[in-house]
Amino acid sequence: MNVSELFYQSALINALVFLWLASALSTMRILLRCDRKISEALFLGTVLGPVAFMGSWVYEAYVPGRIKKHGFALRSQLVIFIVSLSVIAIFHWIFVAGIADSPLASESLVIKVGYFLMVMGLLGGLALAALTSRLAFFESCWTAFLFAFYATTLRDWAHEVFSYGTSMAYFSTLILAASALFLVFLSLGGSLGYLIFGEGRINTSFGYEYFIGSRFLMTKRSSQVVSLITVISVVAVMIACGGMIVVMSVMNGFSSDLRSKILGANAHLMVLKYGKDFSEYDDIVNKTKNLPGVISASPFIINEGMVSKKNNISGALVTGIAEPHAKSSQLLKYISQESIDYLRHPESIPVTQDLAAGADINQALNQIPAVNDLPGVIIGKEMANDLQVFVGDMVNLISPVGEIGPTGPIPKAKPFRVAGLFNSGMYEYDAKFAYILLSEAQSFFNLHNSVSGIEYRLDDIEKTRVLAQAIDQKIGGYPFYTRDWMQLNRNMFSALQLEKIAMLIILGTLIFMASLLILVTLIMVVMEKGKEIAILKSMGATDVSIMKIFVSYGLFVGGLGAILGGSLGFALCLLIEKIGIRLDPDVYYFSSLPVKIDSGEIILVVTTAVLISFLATIPPALFAARLKPVDGLRYE
Amino acid sequence: MNIDIRSLYKSYFLHDIEVPVLRNLSLSIKHGDLISLTGPSGVGKSTFLHVIGTLDSPSKGSILYNSSNLQSWNDSKIAEFRNKHIGYVFQFHHLLSEFDALENVAMPLMMRRRARYEAHAKAKEVLKFVGLSERLLHKPGELSGGEQQRVALARALAQDPSLLLADEPTGNLDEKTGQDIVDLILQYNRDRQVTVLLVSHNKHITDQFSRKLFLDRNGLSEAN
Numbered sequence: 001m002n003v004s005e006l007f008y009q010s011a012l013i014n015a016l017v018f019l020w021l022a023s024a025l026s027t028m029r030i031l032l033r034c035d036r037k038i039s040e041a042l043f044l045g046t047v048l049g050p051v052a053f054m055g056s057w058v059y060e061a062y063v064p065g066r067i068k069k070h071g072f073a074l075r076s077q078l079v080i081f082i083v084s085l086s087v088i089a090i091f092h093w094i095f096v097a098g099i100a101d102s103p104l105a106s107e108s109l110v111i112k113v114g115y116f117l118m119v120m121g122l123l124g125g126l127a128l129a130a131l132t133s134r135l136a137f138f139e140s141c142w143t144a145f146l147f148a149f150y151a152t153t154l155r156d157w158a159h160e161v162f163s164y165g166t167s168m169a170y171f172s173t174l175i176l177a178a179s180a181l182f183l184v185f186l187s188l189g190g191s192l193g194y195l196i197f198g199e200g201r202i203n204t205s206f207g208y209e210y211f212i213g214s215r216f217l218m219t220k221r222s223s224q225v226v227s228l229i230t231v232i233s234v235v236a237v238m239i240a241c242g243g244m245i246v247v248m249s250v251m252n253g254f255s256s257d258l259r260s261k262i263l264g265a266n267a268h269l270m271v272l273k274y275g276k277d278f279s280e281y282d283d284i285v286n287k288t289k290n291l292p293g294v295i296s297a298s299p300f301i302i303n304e305g306m307v308s309k310k311n312n313i314s315g316a317l318v319t320g321i322a323e324p325h326a327k328s329s330q331l332l333k334y335i336s337q338e339s340i341d342y343l344r345h346p347e348s349i350p351v352t353q354d355l356a357a358g359a360d361i362n363q364a365l366n367q368i369p370a371v372n373d374l375p376g377v378i379i380g381k382e383m384a385n386d387l388q389v390f391v392g393d394m395v396n397l398i399s400p401v402g403e404i405g406p407t408g409p410i411p412k413a414k415p416f417r418v419a420g421l422f423n424s425g426m427y428e429y430d431a432k433f434a435y436i437l438l439s440e441a442q443s444f445f446n447l448h449n450s451v452s453g454i455e456y457r458l459d460d461i462e463k464t465r466v467l468a469q470a471i472d473q474k475i476g477g478y479p480f481y482t483r484d485w486m487q488l489n490r491n492m493f494s495a496l497q498l499e500k501i502a503m504l505i506i507l508g509t510l511i512f513m514a515s516l517l518i519l520v521t522l523i524m525v526v527m528e529k530g531k532e533i534a535i536l537k538s539m540g541a542t543d544v545s546i547m548k549i550f551v552s553y554g555l556f557v558g559g560l561g562a563i564l565g566g567s568l569g570f571a572l573c574l575l576i577e578k579i580g581i582r583l584d585p586d587v588y589y590f591s592s593l594p595v596k597i598d599s600g601e602i603i604l605v606v607t608t609a610v611l612i613s614f615l616a617t618i619p620p621a622l623f624a625a626r627l628k629p630v631d632g633l634r635y636e
Numbered sequence: 637m638n639i640d641i642r643s644l645y646k647s648y649f650l651h652d653i654e655v656p657v658l659r660n661l662s663l664s665i666k667h668g669d670l671i672s673l674t675g676p677s678g679v680g681k682s683t684f685l686h687v688i689g690t691l692d693s694p695s696k697g698s699i700l701y702n703s704s705n706l707q708s709w710n711d712s713k714i715a716e717f718r719n720k721h722i723g724y725v726f727q728f729h730h731l732l733s734e735f736d737a738l739e740n741v742a743m744p745l746m747m748r749r750r751a752r753y754e755a756h757a758k759a760k761e762v763l764k765f766v767g768l769s770e771r772l773l774h775k776p777g778e779l780s781g782g783e784q785q786r787v788a789l790a791r792a793l794a795q796d797p798s799l800l801l802a803d804e805p806t807g808n809l810d811e812k813t814g815q816d817i818v819d820l821i822l823q824y825n826r827d828r829q830v831t832v833l834l835v836s837h838n839k840h841i842t843d844q845f846s847r848k849l850f851l852d853r854n855g856l857s858e859a860n
Contacts, residue, residue, distance in 0.1 A: 208746035540719020
């Protein structure tokens with residue numbers, strides 16, 4: 001069945017289910033607001049949903065006042081239907097008509113949909129609050145529920161778009177996370193909307209509410225405990241924010257250092273060919289090397305083999321490189337110019353004493369050519385340690401696939417001389433790679449005139465995908481294909497990404513806990529200030545004003561804590577960068593803790609902290625606003 | 637303000653049991669009326685005041701303020717009405733202890749989003765009227781009982797109310813101090829033609845009021 005058919009069919013059935021649920025929930029709400037028992041409301045709502053709802057409509061038409069005042073029955077019902085329709089429209093747009101056309105867009109699509117949900121949630125919440133003059137939490141839950149429901153209805157298709165290949169469980173988690181995100185931003189928008197539109201007109205003034213709030217919460221006279229807790233809350237938010245920024249910066253440092261190391265030793269982009277006879281490489285290099293953004297294009301051969309020296313043997317990735325492209329090649333970063341010269345002219349490699357002593361015997365036995373005629377090989381520092389060789393020493397390169405002898409394939413060995421050592425800082429690279437000239441590799445691996453592929457270095461690695469497409473077009477696709485650095489090192493980078501997300505969740509929990517502190521403080525204050533709230537209401541303070549008094553406290557604590565924490569984190573990062581924390585380079589690839597400060601992330605952390613603190617103030621503030629003035633005034 | 641109360645009922649629910657407080661009360665109040673209300677404890681005088689002052693809503697019946705019914709209004713609109721038209725003085729001064737006298741009196745004006753200097757100017761004027769222009773910056777804890785109650789009165793008057801509701805404002809004061817408060821209320825009524833409804837047990841005070849109401853279990857009655 002095609003997607004839009006599936007969509008319309010399920011939409012019809014869903015519409016009926018939603019109608020029922022919407023009426024049921026609305027009826028329950030109205031009944032509860034009219035002081036009816038929960039069991040009664042539950043029964044009437046679920047069993048007689050639409051009927052009961054129609055009944056309440058009629059009741060309202062003939063007995064104006066009671067319901068209108070408490071339940072806003074008609075309007076909330078209207079809002080729910082508007083919201084349902086918009087969710088259907090949004091989903092139609094995302095999944096059927098719209099933005100998810102190309103399956104390749106899947107990776108960034110998750111992020112796109114995330115941003116989209118945030119903005120829609122915020123705007124939707126604002127609209128709901130403006131329409132109902134309430135917090136509209138009920139309608140927000142409903143909207144988020146609809147969202148999850150539709151996403152699930154379309155799961156087969158959406159699953160393919162979002163996460164082709166990965167498990168259904170992952171996709172379900174995605175939907176759940178998306179709905180939660182949507183709900184959070186709906187509530188955020190709803191709360192903001194209520195504070196702005198709650199009095200039936202636009203009112204963004206916070207003046208006297210902040211004045212009262214700060215006195216209630218900061219004056220020592222009012223309560224020593226409260227002002228102490230206020231300080232503790234600020235510190236808690238500060239520590240959470242600061243810690244988050246430091247950890248994120250260090251993770252950024254790690255990942256960007258690692259990236260530059262990987263990219264330093266590897267190609268940014270490769271052109272490969274299906275089959276084994278990649279002999280038209282010159283043609284392709286000429287076609288593509290002048291494309292804008294390409295720094296260099298050079299053919300290479302990579303094959304597994306071994307390097308041995310006496311009894312020491314090390315596995316190696318033997319890499320044949322074309323005449324190193326002088327300055328353009330990143331390889332030069334780790335390999336000295338001298339080594340490359342030696343690679344080109346192996347006869348000038350200095351002869352070690354060791355070798356000189358044995359040379360005569362070898363020559364006499366006529367087993368190998370003269371030392372000076374041997375080709376050069378550049379190996380990593382770690383491999384040189386393993387083999388105990390130095391520049392100028394002789395090593396044997398062994399290829400597992402040699403000629404066929406009477407007993408099957410015979411491994412092929414050939415002596416080389418070490419032309420130089422390199423140290424990239426990545427243990428795996430330094431222990432595995434052995435570079436020889438392309439022509440040597442072709443003859444050693446019996447490849448005649450073919451190569452493994454062509455590697456490209458680009459001036460902007462962020463544009464790799466775009467360039468890959470351009471190169472693909474230029475060379476005409478099959479039997480050739482491209483691979484970029486992200487695809488080649490996917491495991492490493494996705495592990496890093498996952499680690500970062502895990503850290504974010506842990507530290508986000510910290511901020512959440514700090515916000516609980518705000519919540520608890522406010523609950524305490526609201527309990528303590530019941531009488532004052534009643535007095536303010538008797539003077540004509542609106543519910544929204546009372547809410548603002550307590551919300552301003554949360555914003556104050558959250559804002560101050562976040563700004564202090566942001567500065568603290570930033571300062572700590574600078575300190576780490578300046579002083580440096582030593583690491584064992586053999587274990588960590590790095591000699592000191594890398595730090596990379598991302599100002600966008602700092603802003604994100606600070607904003608998130610303020611938003612979470614804001615949300616934490618809503619329940620107690622709402623509780624305060626709903627207090628009946630009479631209850632506060634009655635008892636002395 | 638003209639207020640028309642028609643067969644007003646008010647009851648509470650305590651553990652799902654209905655407790656009736658006010659039964660079938662009707663009353664007509666004219667603009668500028670000076671009314672005292674007496675009655676035994678527990679008959680619902682305070683509740684009656686709260687309902688008239690829109691702090692509580694009637695269970696049945698209606699109240700018309702200048703012939704408009706507030707029942708269909710939303711809470712914000714009612715709060716605004718309360719802020720503009722109704723001044724309260726309670727038996728206990730109910731001042732906000734974190735704020736000084738001036739700030740307390742200026743509070744209802746700040747709620748109208750007036751500029752602070754404007755609100756303070758008005759508050760000073762009213763505090764002068766109640767004779768406290770020397771004590772502007774004192775917190776409630778630093779004032780005597782009589783002074784506190786005068787600040788509370790000033791706060792209600794700062795609103796320029798059309799209806800002043802006073803719930804035993806002299807209950808905690810000695811006779812002389814209490815009389816000072818009542819004198820202020822009477823003077824304000826004469827100056828501004830404000831409707832006043834005052835609850836008191838003190839016959840000496842109620843005698844000074846032109847309309848005398850009596851509330852008991854049988855309902856509301858008016859002495860001539």
